[in-house]
Amino acid sequence: MASIAKDLDPKLFYDAIVHFDESDEAKELYYQVMDTPTGRKNKSGSDETVRDRILKAYGVLFCEEAGLEPGDKAGVDEVADTADRLYIGGTGYDPDHWYRMKYHFPVIDDDNYDRFAALVLADMNCGPLHDAALNDGDTLVVGEADPLHMTAQQRKNQKVKSVSFPSGGAQ
Incomplete structure (x- = not known):
């Protein structure tokens, strides 16, 4: 099982998340x-898993304002x-373009x-x-909090940034 993540087609993993x-x-x-262990150790000395790696990558990509240190996992x-x-x-789109709802995550919890x-990555x-x-040319855009309750003008004027991986992707 240790090599399942390394040998698995990333598209199969994506499909497993979508059809969970x-x-x-x-x-x-x-x-x-x-x-699956990644072969690396966590700060605590225990084996790092793919879950740990994903939460670290998510923290780096999306949680700058949360004050996470490099290598901290997003909670x-x-x-x-x-x-x-x-x-x-882009900003100003209707709720069908809101990522969380598009993928049927009405609540994010423990x-x-x-x-x-994992789905986002x-x-x-x-x-x-x-x-x-x-x-x-569509990208994942990080907007301000509570986008569904903004007025059209607020959505148009919000501060946003695009998020992307280098060409070819990364895991």
């Missing part, structure tokens, strides 16, 4: 990958706070925050968001 609630096989694959609060601010394409973080690496960035 629909399939026991998807759940099993998701948990196998997330619990449920950091993921939940950021999830409400992710758009596909049970799914790591799955949401897998999508940027090999999912539709990756394809949209390459083909259509």
Whole structure:
């Protein structure tokens, strides 16, 4: 099992996350990958898992204002706070472009925050968001908090930044 994450097609992992609630096989694959050791050690000296790596990457990409130090893992609060601010394409879009709702995460909590973080990173690496960035120029945009309750003018005037991986993706 230690090599499952290394040998697995990233698209299969992305599909397992997307179909997590629909399939026991998807759940099993998701948990196998997330619990796979990376061969590195955490700050505490224990074996780092793919889950740890994903939460660290999510923290680096999206949680600058949370005050995380480099190498700190994003927790449920950091993921939940950021999830409400992710758009596909650009600001001012309707709720269909709000990333969290597009992927059916009405609540981000202790049970799914790591799955949401994994979804975002897998999508940027090999999912539709990756394809949209390459083909259509759409990106993942981090906006201000509470985007669904903003007026159109507030959405238009908000501060945003695009997030992307170097070409070819990263894991």
